[in-house]
Amino acid sequence: MVFKRLMQAMGVGGPSVETVLSNPNCRPGGQLEGVVHVAGGEHAVDIDYVALGLVTRVEVESGDSEYETTQEFHRRQVTGAFRLEAGQRYDVPFRFDVPWETPLTELYGQHLHGMTMGLRTELEVARAVDKGDLDAVAVHPLPAQEALLEALLRLGFRFARADVERGHIYGVRQHLPFYQEIEFYPAPQYAQAINQLEVTFVTDPQQVQVVLEIDKRGGVFTEGRDAFGRFTVDHATVHNTDWAAQLDGWLRQSIQRRGLFF
Numbered sequence: 334m335v336f337k338r339l340m341q342a343m344g345v346g347g348p349s350v351e352t353v354l355s356n357p358n359c360r361p362g363g364q365l366e367g368v369v370h371v372a373g374g375e376h377a378v379d380i381d382y383v384a385l386g387l388v389t390r391v392e393v394e395s396g397d398s399e400y401e402t403t404q405e406f407h408r409r410q411v412t413g414a415f416r417l418e419a420g421q422r423y424d425v426p427f428r429f430d431v432p433w434e435t436p437l438t439e440l441y442g443q444h445l446h447g448m449t450m451g452l453r454t455e456l457e458v459a460r461a462v463d464k465g466d467l468d469a470v471a472v473h474p475l476p477a478q479e480a481l482l483e484a485l486l487r488l489g490f491r492f493a494r495a496d497v498e499r500g501h502i503y504g505v506r507q508h509l510p511f512y513q514e515i516e517f518y519p520a521p522q523y524a525q526a527i528n529q530l531e532v533t534f535v536t537d538p539q540q541v542q543v544v545l546e547i548d549k550r551g552g553v554f555t556e557g558r559d560a561f562g563r564f565t566v567d568h569a570t571v572h573n574t575d576w577a578a579q580l581d582g583w584l585r586q587s588i589q590r591r592g593l594f595f
Contacts, residue, residue, distance in 0.1 A: 347374045348417055350383070352454045358471045361437075361478075361536050365429040365470065369411060369454060373421040381457040383412040385429050388467065389436060390449040391511050393499045404499075405453065406509055407432050431472070433536045436497050436513035438472045440482060445515065447494040477541045477571040478534050482515070484576035489520030490530060504563070505535050505542050514546075526588045541566045545580075547587060562587060 354367040369383055386405040393400055411427045429452065438448040451467030474482060486492075493516040501507050515532045533544040545562040562583055566574075 348372060348378055348380070348456070348458065349374070350454055350456050352385075352452070352468055354452065354468055354470075357469060358439075358473060359431050360473050360475055361431060361435045362433045362475070362538060363431050365431060365452060367427060367429075369425040369427060371417060371423040371425070371456065373417045373419050373423075375419055377416065377418045378458050380412070380415050380417050380423075381459075382410050382414065382455075383425060384408060384410045384455045384457075385427065386453045386455060387429070387431070387435070387470070388451055388453050389497055391497045391499050403449075404511065406511070407435075432509065433538060434507065434509045434512075435472055437474050437478065437495070437515070437534075438470070440474065440479075440492065444471075445492070445495040447496045475536065475541070475568065477566045477568050478536070480571050480576050481532070481534075481541075481543060481566065481580075484580050485517055485530070485532070487577045488581055489522065490517040491520075492516075493518050493529060502533065502535065502544055505544065506537070507535050523584060523588070527584075530584075538568075540568060545583070547584070 349372045351370040351372070352367060353370065354365060356366070359365050369385075371380065371383065386408040388403050388405045390401055391404045393402055407430070409427075409429060411425050415423065417423055436448065436450065438445055438450045450470045450472055452470050453467050495513060495515045497511050497513050499511045501510075502512055512533050512535065517530045517532070519527045519529060528548040531546040531548070533546075535542040535544070542565050543563065547561075
């Protein structure tokens with residue numbers, strides 16, 4: 334998507350900025366490429382910088398309340414200071430690294446309900462900052478992530494929604510200040526025991542840390558609680574395992590250990 338917005342802080346006749354992505358699709362650990370077009374207005378100005386930032390919507394728990402906010406989680410300046418003459422065009426090609434822990438927004442060509450991701454262009458002139466609009470970005474799973482998600486679909490789980498929550502997962506090496514939860518409705522064979530399954534990926538260049546959370550159903554003599562599982566998947570060897578069988582075995586053991594049966 335292309336955006337072009339007059340710099341309100343500069344008034345009529347100020348510079349305008351337009352960002353064009355070569356391809357809005359990417360994967361964690363990959364890159365976004367494009368060009369930022371800066372066009373001079375009716376008078377010369379001194380540009381302090383042009384920066385790009387990757388942003389997403391994050392849920393925040395604060396005491397007894399929850400709220401959503403837009404959070405920038407990766408940023409890079411693509412220019413330093415420069416003089417922009419009246420009517421001058423200044424083009425800035427860029428390659429923008431996508432962090433390995435970037436949340437997913439797409440699965441098999443379908444948008445994950447609840448997810449928002451964009452690349453924001455920021456231009457500062459004379460200490461007035463315009464953060465502009467967002468170029469929508471589509472983040473697709475890596476092969477290791479896709480293998481786990483495909484295994485869940487093969488077992489009969491159905492995607493419900495996804496969100497991003499601020500915080501860190503205990504015991505997991507995590508660099509970003511939030512994590513994504515991808516929620517699934519249970520497959521029929523587990524429906525009597527669990528309400529939903531939540532999957533979190535924390536990824537680095539070598540492997541994916543996978544966190545599974547089961548929201549279990551309560552019974553007459555049992556209290557509904559959550560169960561957690563955690564394991565790692567190497568990018569290089571992900572296809573050496575039958576993940577549907579592995580996940581099915583873990584789910585059955587986890588449920589039965591807590592006195593819940595199918």
